[in-house]
Amino acid sequence: MNEELILQHGLTLDEFQVIRKYLNRDLSIEELGIFSAMWNEHCCYKTSKKWLKKLPTNNEIVIQGPGENAGVIDLQDNDGIAFKIESHNHPSYIEPFNGSATGVGGILRDIFTMGARPIATLDSIRFGLIETEKTKYLLNGVVHGIGHYGNCIGIPNIGGECEFESTYDFNNLVNAMAVGHVQKDKIFYSKPKSIGGLIVYIGSKTGKDGIHGASMASDVFSEEDEDEKRPSVQVGDPFMEKLLMEGCLELMSSGLIESMQDMGAAGITSSSVEMASKGNVGVYINLDKVPLRQPLSAYEILLSESQERMLAVIDKKNNHKVREILQKWQIDYEVIGEITDTKRVVFESNNKKVVDLPVEIIVNDAPEYDREFYIPRKRKNKDFDFSKIKLEDMIINLLTNLNYLDKSWVFDQYDSTVMGDTIREPGQSSGIVKIHGTQKVIGASTDCNPLYIRINPYEGMKYTVAESYRNLIACNINPLAITNNLNFASPLDPNIMGELVLSIHGLKTAAIKFNTPIVSGNVSLYNQTNEIPIKPTPVVGMVGSNMNLNKINTNKFCEIGNKILILGKQLSKNCSPYLLQDQKIALNICEFNDLEILDLDFEKKIANCVLELSDLKCIMSCNDISRGGIFSSLLKMQYRDLGFKVKISDPIDLFCEYSAGYVIEIRSKDLEEVTSFLTKKGAEYVEIGEIIKEGIEINSKKFDYFDIMNKYRNNFEKIIS
Amino acid sequence: MSFKSAVITFPGSNCDRDALCYLKDLTKGEVHNIWHEETSLPKVDLVILPGGFSFGDYLRSGAMASKSKIIDEVVKHANDNRYLLGICNGFQILTEIGLLEGALIRNKKLKFLGKNCFIKKKFKNNFNLSIKDNQILQIPVAHNEGNFYCDSETLNLLKNNEQIAFEYCKGEFSNTEENINGSLEAIAGITNKKKNVLGMMPHPERAYSDFHQSQDGRLIIESLIS
Amino acid sequence: MRIKILVRLKGQILEPQGKVIEHSLNSLGFTEFSNIRQGKLIELDLPDNISKEEKAQKIDSACKKLLVNDIIEEYEVLG
Amino acid sequence: MRIKILVRLKGQILEPQGKVIEHSLNSLGFTEFSNIRQGKLIELDLPDNISKEEKAQKIDSACKKLLVNDIIEEYEVLG
Ligand SMILES: Nc1ncnc2c1ncn2[C@@H]1O[C@H](COP(=O)(O)OP(=O)(O)O)[C@@H](O)[C@H]1O
Ligand SMILES: [Mg+2]
Secondary structure: OOHHHHHHOOOOHHHHHHHHHHHOOOOOHHHHHHHHHHOOHHHHOOOOHHHHOOOOOOOOOEEEOEOEOOEEEEOOOOEEEEEEEEEOHHHHHHOHHHHHHHHHHHHHHHHHOOOOEEEEEEEEEEEOOOOOHHHHHHHHHHHHHHHHHHHHHOOOEEEEEEEEOHHHOOOOEEEEEEEEEEEHHHOOOOOOOOOOOEEEEEEOOEOOOOOOHHHHOOOOOOHHHHHHHHHHOOOOOHHHHHHHHHHHHHHHHOOOOOEEEEOOOOHHHHHHHHHHHHHOOEEEEEHHHOOEOOOOOHHHHHHOOOOOEEEEEEOHHHHHHHHHHHHHOOOOEEEEEEEEOOOEEEEEEOOEEEEEEEHHHHHOOOOOOOOOOOOOOOOOOOOOOOOOOOHHHHHHHHHOOHHHOOOHHHHOOOOOOOOOOEEEOEOEOOEEEEOOOOOOEEEEEEEOOHHHHHHOHHHHHHHHHHHHHHHHHHOOOEEEEEEEEEEOOOOOOHHHHHHHHHHHHHHHHHHHHHOOOEEEEEEEOOOEEOOEEOOOEEEEEEEEEEOOHHHOOEOOOOOOOOEEEEEEEEOOHHHOHHHHHHOOOOOOHHHOOOOOOOOHHHHHHHHHHHHHHHHOOOOOEEEEOOOOHHHHHHHHHOOOOEEEEEOOOOHHHHHOOEEEEEEEEEOHHHHHHHHHHHHHHOOOEEEEEEEEEOOEEEOOEEEOHHHHHHHHHHHHHHHHO | OOOOEEEEEOOOEOOHHHHHHHHHHHHOOOEEEEEOOOOOOOOOOEEEEOOEOHHHHOOOOOOOHHHOOOHHHHHHHHHOOOEEEEEOHHHHHHHHHOOOOOEEEOOOOOOOEEEEEEEEEOOOOOOOOOOOOOOOEEEEEEEOOOEEEOOHHHHHHHHHOOOEEEEEEOOOOOOOOOOOOOOHHHEEEEEOOOOOEEEEOOOHHHOOOOOOOOOOOHHHHHHHHO | OEEEEEEEEOOOOOOHHHHHHHHHHHHOOOOOOEEEEEEEEEEEEOOOOOOHHHHHHHHHHHHHHHHOOOOOEEEEEEO | OEEEEEEEEOOOOOOHHHHHHHHHHHHOOOOOOEEEEEEEEEEEEOOOOOOHHHHHHHHHHHHHHHHOOOOOEEEEEEO
């Protein structure tokens, strides 16, 4: 086989030699395609596997950890929660609308493949600087795509994040997360149960969509390649997905399915290999039986990434009933093969075996690398000059920076109340939905602090996990488990590899401390174009619960005269990275001081205080303190005609970041009870002010309430148009 | 006598379950769910055509659903002077069937709108009896094509016959625009001439339970039952 | 035989999409373009062996029944 | 001079609407209609006094720059 062909398939010559030696024969082009797909970073995690193994993935509530289509946790009674996050970065750069839409479609399939009904989605999206037309085009397309798919299929979007930073100029990130509800005794896995079971194809016909998409997703691609990669765009059909979802859920609840696997990246190849490997069995598939939209070669069928397709295994005797149900939903259905005892993957086309490979070589012998990595140098300590900073300018800086503004332009394009169970929509610190027909609620948040992680990957990742944790705590949601999406640049650069290794380590430390195991996730590497690596962006999606929906906190101010208290510990001015960056005090990444070490025990202690006070109904509203400090947190809490007045010795402190930082609103009559409770717990607090009507006052200086609120709410749309 | 109702499900409907819960919780009566390919409809007091993206909203929202088998029965139900309520996609279907005048075209800003909106009643009918004049209701909208349009002749008819049931308005504290989607005269819902068929873009079935942000959606069912 | 049906919003209806396109085109320097409107193109195959009249009648009837909403749209058949 | 630009998805790209419309037409009895695809129609005015070449060149460049997403779409100019 010629070298060029091998390299085109994203395999190294060494990797190819391993296959060649094992098989002791030449490969068919179809077989090469299979290795290309399966030994790709996206499928076999060859760079990250060694490190991912170190993550805590289990505790008493984990029903299913990483390794299935989604993780599942136990929510008591017969309720389980399935969730996962997935990236669609490169497809969304090439064709933002369809790329992001199919990202949502893919993650929803991961959820309902497990037998779970999706009940919420979240998204985490990052773009370059808004000054370019390209960024505006990407932002519009991505938000439209995410909205279009989710709205149409009818799953509420309950939150996410949307940030802008120059390293994403040519490499925007689109991560979509989905959460589903499953009855614990009706969870479906990809492992087939019996030899001789029929392999059936369910859903849209196969076309030329996204062929090579999987290997494309792991290429370092340059501007020039863009055109060549274009034809392989996948188009989503959310209407089909809605039918597929209802059809599959009906099949599963009728007990007609043994196992199920969605056809995601690398389509029929990865789903069938996965089935064989999970069940320690073989598969035989006749490619001539695959429903096609247009004539395709065997190679193309194997690698097509057409959307809205499923592979299932059923007992022969159920064939007729399955067909009937799918007919009602107008879904294509075909028996294409069967489960064998050969432990081989066999694909036939035109009466010829085009692929005949032992499962072992594809899965167990997949490469695993221990790549070289560097640990960042220790940073020097530097004192910044704050003497020229004016409070008014600081506020203007926030109100002209997209990252601080109200994101309703984004989430108003998403349906967040469909399904009728939404309790907190986007715009609050975490999204919250009710488990249908119960009093239980699920809260979720997606977060990342790329700047922190570039400064110190290990500590920065702890802060990122803590941010999600605080987002949930602020609503009185008990954090339970994590999904994560590790978006990094090229791991072939030992500096980047170091960011990957250390942030995984930070994730591990924080997850163990918070008892929030990692139950699912995704890795997206090589996020760089033209030599510009993105900032490390390992996104955390955290899920939590409260068994009683009446105990949930709001993030919005409630009543004039109520007191405002601050919990937690302020980071010093010299060590508040976003303050330094966004107030243009530190202009270069080398200038920043190291992060202060995040005390996770302290995080837990303060969090427990918030939870206890919430249960005592002493907290009227609560918000966490993150980028933009107390000031930004207070802005987000404004509601109706309510504002605030605060006193603080150094107003710059209002913009500093925090560890375990929360703003809480307390009724005057509860103040004593709350403060003595906090004192007893050894939790420091500061009473900084109170809620007033239509005003913003800092140290008796009055600001124009309507002007600030107007800018906060409307500047986003102005800036991006 | 207990209040009976039914919700029709089309392929792509996604508010059918919400509508069923809304009816079950508020009417306490019998509630049926009818698949679009059925050819008969039980005798009920109210039929809801729910929101969603019937047939993907391909071609035009509501167009293909309006040709479904069950529609003949739905029309009969309406001709029988019984209540028919189309919410969001259901409203679009009703205009496509021709039971209601006008059409719903793309929102003026060309973007999907998913947020709380505020409406008040314009002319009295059986669907809004329990709502006070000038009472502002907060109810979510979620649509791409909610921009009501009809020609001026039809508009005059709608006014003269007092067929305009709801119009968008400004909420007390919100910065929401008065006419969120650009509808003609800020129309949010209309009835037929006999006033037993109502189509509206806002979703009352997402604003009735204690945990919802507003309970104003109850008023519609309460109006019908009282 | 491939048929093209052009569907457009009736003239008196404001077509915001067209306005947006026009604005963008103008700001890209295409100032000669005006009165831009966006509509729909529906293409389909009809068997070659049916007569011209039958063809016209079938298309017309499909447009009236489903493809076009004559409250807001008008259409034109090509080919 | 009124120009029509027909924009359609490239042949190999999935066009989900077409098959749903086709299904609906078929069940309404229009069984002869097949291969339905939906695209966009963009209509605009250009001044009459510009040359044929200039016209063609302007439209082409507007399509490439804005009107058509050439990753997934192709176009045809009429009139
Ligand atoms: N892409 C998005 N999708 C959905 N909701 C979003 C998105 N971006 C932001 N939001 C909403 O806006 C809120 C504010 O976001 P952000 O500024 O990141 O603040 P926070 O610190 O509260 O997370 C989030 O809680 C989220 O609910
Ligand atoms: Mg956040």
